[in-house]
Amino acid sequence: MDVEEALRKLRAVRRFRDAPLRDEDLRAILDAGRRAGSSKNLQRWHFIVVRDRATLTELAKVGPFAGHLAGGAAAIALITPDPAGADMPLSVTWDLGRAAQNMTLAAWARGIGSVPATVYDHDLCRSILGYPPDQHCEYLLNFGYPAEERSITRPARIGGRRPLVEVVYYERWGATAPSADRS
């Protein structure tokens, strides 16, 4: 799939077919995350792949909006050093977002939908996944083949994203159009 098509058509998917991910699809997703750029190339991440249905059902309880994890084909828990740790820079979370978007797009290009889940109950998540005290899981990505074709083809919701004119400034905060006298 073409990059611009993927970026334009990408939609969050929360309902999935009851079918496991093909091994080569899972590998492509993980590899896209692994390859992501990171600050000073630190790659402060581990990815825990969860496919066991009982474990996914437990993970669905880590937050009020995480219920969809119970029905996914695979969750990938994104583990980093604790971003709230002493002197931990914002780049831990920024880098993780970049890696997650790589995974999301690699999946989408293979017909696989995804949606993130935010962890609220960190003790529960830690007990399920077993990462050590110096590690943290703020997000999981949930992957699967979409239950409904429409979830791939539906057009973007009108008003779903702010238009460029509300998001972009030129040269300085508040300047909504390129300056006419720009050199």
Next chain:
Amino acid sequence: MDVEEALRKLRAVRRFRDAPLRDEDLRAILDAGRRAGSSKNLQRWHFIVVRDRATLTELAKVGPFAGHLAGGAAAIALITPDPAGADMPLSVTWDLGRAAQNMTLAAWARGIGSVPATVYDHDLCRSILGYPPDQHCEYLLNFGYPAEERSITRPARIGGRRPLVEVVYYERWGATAPSADRS
């Protein structure tokens, strides 16, 4: 460009030709950022496009590794609510990473290189770009057509990324291979 090719070949580019971005290229980059998913669709971001050479030269002083900004075709300053503000969730920075990766990939698919710059001198950055006290700029993305063809075609550096076996666990922290008895 195909998504998997883009993800596999993407390289950071720090040296650029002295040529402005085409308007349609800049628009595609901004649109890819605008379209990114965000927590609760909050879209907590503004993008300030900087193309004025004098301003870019000033921005190159915002951090010890930001010198490349002086030679780019356009910088996009990524502005969010202050992630260090009271009760501000990690998702401000996580969402921004996802949007930034969209922009980076949209650029790459059009032959445009990019690299992030981290802001260290926030007072200087604020004085240059004029965003208000409740807003924050941690990162800028620097874009341009690569100075050297090689910066697009060079293979990934061996050892530049940790291999999957060091990054991925299965079902639980520390389990480096899928369990044989996985149902």
